[in-house]
Amino acid sequence: MSTQNNNLSRRAFLRNSSLAGGGMLIGFNLFQACKPKVISEPAIDLASLDYNDFNAFIKIADNGAVTIFSPNPEVGQGVKTSMPMIIAEELDVAWKDVHVEQGILDTENYTRQVAGGSQSIRFGWDALRQTGAAAKQMLVSAAAAKWGVDPSECSVSEGVISNAAGDTMGYGDVVNEAALLEVPEDVKLKSPKDYKIIGKDAPNVDIDEIITGKPLYGLDYKEEGMVYAAVVRPPAFGHKLVSYDATEAKAMPGVIDVFTIGEKLRGLKEEVPRITNITSDSDKVVVIANSTWEALKAKNAIKVEWEEASKAESTAEHDKILTDLLSGNTFETKRSDGNINKAFAEADEILERTYESPFLPHSCMEPMNFFADVTDEKVRLIGPIQTPEGTAGFVAQMLGRDPKDIHLEMTRIGGGFGRRLYGDFAIEVAEIADKVRKPVKLVFSKEDDMEDGVYRMAIKYRIKAGVKDGKVTAYHLKEAAVNSNMYGLIPNFFPAGAIENYQVDTASYDSNITTGAWRAPYTNFLAYAEQSFFDELAELMEVDKIQLRLDLLDKVKPEEDERIQYSPERMKEVIRVAVEKSGWGKKPDNVYQGFVNYYCHNTHVAEVADVEIENGEAVVKKITCVVDCGIVVNPLGALNQIEGGVLDGVGHSMYGELTFENGRPTATNYDRYRLLRMREAPEVETHLIQNEYSPTGLGEPTLPPAGGAIANAFSAATGNRLYKQPFAKTPELLKAPAKEIIG
Structure with missing residues (x-):
């Protein structure tokens, strides 16, 4: 067992013994535990505390019932299950006896209530364990005092405390006494070998409600007296409201009012420039009605006049601008090692390729929505937000x-993928509620979602490598992107540190089309580009594709370069296992394989795609995925995240594309925006590396490698290299050569 000093202040660790029926409430700041020791604050009047003031804590009733509150937004990544599992493990209670509830926003006790970057478990790991361990230690101390023995003589199993004489007490028997004890300075944490909950499959705590349709999501939320809002937004980026006529809309059944918003939003945008996802500086027209259907119908009846306030851009223009950027000199260097110009001048061979990706929407199943109620006393916000x-x-x-x-409650989220990092919809409904002074629910239509989105930016990468005496001696990566100041590439991931002369440059075109984080920001397209390039580089060098990667990893010395974020040893291990488990190089002649290894969101991944020829066309049949994410809290949840990420990566690299004409998306619903279909989904075989490293991200790391794996497999099957996504846009490149069709 390990011992850690909590350095807890009373503000960080709160107990309340005045719960209805008696019991103990523990609220713990997940991240203060990692901060330097603070001076203890004056004693808190425990009787005055209301547990609803805290969001991540343990509630133990005197009947032994345990409730654990999960602090972070649940967006389908499973943290509402896995975070309480960590607490329950150290608390030493039976998981089947734990009730889990979603916490509310609490800015005093938490510093990262965010669902983004695959960081919830990674950041919460140590503090969540300490939360459970500290509560357990207090309960044991209370029982030991009752028995008149030393706490070291006591043991715990599934919420039952035992002493050396064989006496037992349940947590409920001592919870009231435990609530009066001092918070322990040091807590003992379990060794991974003693885990009973962590590492075991646990179904989603909301699964019964999900499959029976009980209210969980933002769209489900309603309350007495609530009205509904729909918003008429600019039809294209760069457009601005001139006038509107709502005569017909106001006469429609259920319509309460029609008015404009925008002034307060514009003021906020000027004050906080980061809110670039609020589509334009234009006013917007709001319909208030008795139902969502009535609001949306009335919205469509409003006659609106718009003007082009700034240039309405098209995809063809973006394509030319990005090409010009790649050929220009307006780059910002993100990393520069050695001298690439000298290395290229001395190279025996040079390979240079350009890779292109389109804009992508988030395509969340649950459209954007939020509830607001603004009064002089309080602003209540309820809904799905990351x-x-x-x-x-x-x-x-x-x-x-x-x-x-501001009182904000989080509902379960029906898809986020980065879109719900941007609370424009919550900000809009707050302005609306402030105007009408009634509880209001704002709901986007699917067309609103697609037309007024925050998109993955369009990017072009140009990669150039030099080879001298059979070794890679130079590597130059250039990125040209629409709004790359939002989310650009990562300069310190592989192959950084592996090539002596290495440079990464970026250039950006500022567009009025809103862009931002899209699942696996930075890497979702970069992984495909780089890993596809490495395959082609190995072919040029006439060396084994996997051995080239291993040789480069052998040169990486993280201990000598603190900028390097990945572990070459952990990367080599996922490569080794992927080769073994995928049957690399040992498949029948009709199976073509593509390999990728990648690091992002603190996790190491290797993927192998199996492609076969069906009716003359290359088809993805299977992905073997090997993941090193450290200790796996919930293997069942991990499997869901891994498979979902892989399939998302396959689908978007194959089919995902959003184009613009005169500032307007050409696809506004699923009839024109192509997603992966069930019959097209390949088998995904998952393998998790077992070790005792602290957990790392899992919601995103398996998406980026998928595109590269299938592109490399397609090349093996057809002889054609793919340089542009989506791959299915050039179906001729997915065709097998004539000998395969004949055979």
């Missing part, structure tokens, strides 16, 4: 309110 604290802060600024006036 960034509750930031959103609440923006609302407070916009309305000129004290942040303490």
Whole structure:
């Protein structure tokens, strides 16, 4: 067992013994545990505390019932299950006896209530364990005092405390006494070999509600007296409202009012430039009605006049601009090792390729929606959001309110993928509610989602490598992107540190089309480009494709370069296992394989795609995925995340594309935006590396490698290299050569 010093202040660890029926409430700041020791604050009047003021804590009733509150937004990544599992493990209670509830936003006790970057478990790991261990130690101490023995003589199993004499007490028997004890300075944490909950499959805690349709999601939320809002937004990026006629709309059944919003949003955008996802500086027309259907119908009846306030851009223009950027000199260097110009001049051979990717929408199943109720006393916000604290802060600024006036509750999220990092929809409904002074629910239509989105930016990468005496001596990666100041490439991932002369440059075109994080930001397209390039480089060098990667990894010395974020040893291990488990090089002649290894979101991944020829065309049949994400809290949840990421990567690299004409998306619903279909989904075989490293990200790391794996497999099957996504846009490149068709 390991011992850690909590350095907890009373503000970080709160107990309340005045719960109805008696019991103990523990609220713990997940991240203060990692901060330097703080001076203890004056004793808190425990009887005055209301547990609803805290969001991530343990509640133990005197009947032994245990409730654990999960602090972070649940967006389908499983944290509402896995975070409480970590607490329950150290608390030493039976998982089947734990009830889990979603916490609310609490800016005093938490510093990262965010669902983004695959970081929830990684950041919460140590503090969540300490939460459970500290509560357990207090309960044991209370039982030991009752028995008149030393706590070291006691043991715990599934919420039952035992002493050396064989006496037992349940947590409920001592919870009231435990609530009066001092918070322990040091807590003992379990060794992984003693885990009973962590590492075991646990179904999603919401699964019964999900499959029976009980209210969980933002769209489900309603309350007495609530009205519904729909918003008429600019039809294209760069357009601005001139006038509107709502005569017909106001006469429609259920319509309560029609008005404009925008002034407060514009003021907020000027004050907080980061809110670039609020589509334009234009006013917007709002319909208030008795139902969503009535609001949406009335919205379509409003006659609106718009003007082009700034250039309405098209995909063809973006394509030319990015090409010109790649050929120009307006680059910002992100990393430069050695002298690439000298190395290229001395190279025996040079390979240079350009890779292109389109804009992509997030395509969440649940459209954007949020609830707001603004009164003089409080602003209540309820709905699906990945960034509750930031959103609440923006609302407070916009309305000129004290942040303490903002009460935000998180619902389960029906798909986020980065779109719900941007709380524009919550900010909009807060302005609407402030105007009507009624509880309001704002709902986007699917067309609203697609037309007024925050998209993955369009990017072009140009990669150039030099080879001298059979070794890679130079590597130059150039990125040209629409709004790359939002999310650009990563300069310190592989092959950084592996090539002596290495440079990464970026150039950006600023567009009024809103862009931002899209699942696996930075890497979702870069992984395909780089890993496809490495395959072609190995072919040029006439060396084994996997051995080339291993040879480069052998040169990486993280201990000598603190910028390097990946572990070459852990990367080599996922490569070794992927080769073994995929049957690399040992498949029948009709199976063509493509390999990729990649690191992102603190996790090492290797993937192998199996492609076969069906009716003369290359088809993805299987992906073997090997993941090193450290300790796996919930293997069942991990499997879901891994498979979902792989299939998302396959689908978007094959079919995903959003184009613009005169500032307007050409696809506004699923009839024109192509997603992976069930019959097209390949088998995914998953293997997890077993070790005792602290957990790392899992919601995103398996998506980026998928595109590269299938591109490399397609090349093996057809002889054609793919340089542009989506791959299915050039179906002729997926065709097998004539001998395969004949055979």
